[in-house]
Amino acid sequence: MDLLRMVMVGASGTPYDHGPFFFDLQLPPSYPDAPPQVYYHSYGLRLNPNLYESGTVCLSLLNTFGGEGTEVWSSTTSSLLQVVVSIQGLVLNDQPYYNEAGYETLADKPEGHRNALPYNENAYLLTPRTMQHLLRRPPRGFEEFIKEHFRRQGKLLLRTCNVWLQGNVVDDAHATEATRKQPCSNGLRLALTNVMPNLVAAFTEIGAKGCEEFQ
Structure with a gap:
C-alpha cells in the first residue's frame, strides 16, 4: 500500500473545533528514506499558514519547510504516526497566526x-466553509463518514x-481564561450571519438533530 487517505477532526479550543480535515499521503519509491508526500484537501481555502490552497502541507518533517535535527524526516526514527x-x-x-x-x-x-485574534477569527470562519465543501464534494470513500460526523456534531x-x-468568544472547556475574555x-x-443559514440547511438535509432551534 502506497496511497493513504486520512481525516482528522479539529481539537476543542482551536479555530478548527469539530471540523474534519482530509489529507492524502503517497509513499514514494524511496520511502522510508524520503518522507511521504502529503496533499491537503483545501477546496481553495487558506485556513492555516502551513496549509496552502494548492494542497501543499508546509512542514519540516515533510521536507517542505526548513528545519534541523528531529524536526526533519529521518529514515530510522520518523513514522507516519509522527506526521x-x-x-x-x-x-x-x-x-495558527504564530505558524x-x-x-x-x-x-x-x-x-x-x-x-x-483576527487571524483566528478568519481561520474559524473558513472552517465552516470547508465543511460546506465537504458536504457537497466529500472525498471518495468517506461520503458516509462525513454525513455521520455532521449528524452527530452538527448541533x-x-x-x-x-x-x-x-x-x-467560544466558551469551550479547553479554552484559556485569556481566550474566553477576547471579544x-x-x-x-x-460573516457568520451569512454562513450559518447555509450550514443549518445542509445539516438539516442530512438528518442532523437539533438544527431547528437555529433556524
Missing part, C-alpha cells in the same frame, strides 16, 4: 495579540457559531 501527530498538534493548533515564518517571535507581545457546531454571533469582532459576526 499525523505533527499536523494535528503543530499545524491545527489554537494559535507564519518569523511570527513566533511575537508571542506574548502586544503586536502578536493584536494580530492573532454542536451550530451552537458554537451562535455563541460567536452573540459577540463572545468577537463585528466582521466575524456579520
Whole structure:
C-alpha cells in the first residue's frame, strides 16, 4: 500500500473545533528514506499558514519547510504516526497566526495579540466553509463518514457559531481564561450571519438533530 487517505477532526479550543480535515499521503519509491508526500484537501481555502490552497502541507518533517535535527524526516526514527501527530498538534493548533515564518517571535507581545485574534477569527470562519465543501464534494470513500460526523456534531457546531454571533468568544472547556475574555469582532459576526443559514440547511438535509432551534 502506497496511497493513504486520512481525516482528522479539529481539537476543542482551536479555530478548527469539530471540523474534519482530509489529507492524502503517497509513499514514494524511496520511502522510508524520503518522507511521504502529503496533499491537503483545501477546496481553495487558506485556513492555516502551513496549509496552502494548492494542497501543499508546509512542514519540516515533510521536507517542505526548513528545519534541523528531529524536526526533519529521518529514515530510522520518523513514522507516519509522527506526521499525523505533527499536523494535528503543530499545524491545527489554537494559535495558527504564530505558524507564519518569523511570527513566533511575537508571542506574548502586544503586536502578536493584536494580530492573532483576527487571524483566528478568519481561520474559524473558513472552517465552516470547508465543511460546506465537504458536504457537497466529500472525498471518495468517506461520503458516509462525513454525513455521520455532521449528524452527530452538527448541533454542536451550530451552537458554537451562535455563541460567536452573540459577540463572545467560544466558551469551550479547553479554552484559556485569556481566550474566553477576547471579544468577537463585528466582521466575524456579520460573516457568520451569512454562513450559518447555509450550514443549518445542509445539516438539516442530512438528518442532523437539533438544527431547528437555529433556524
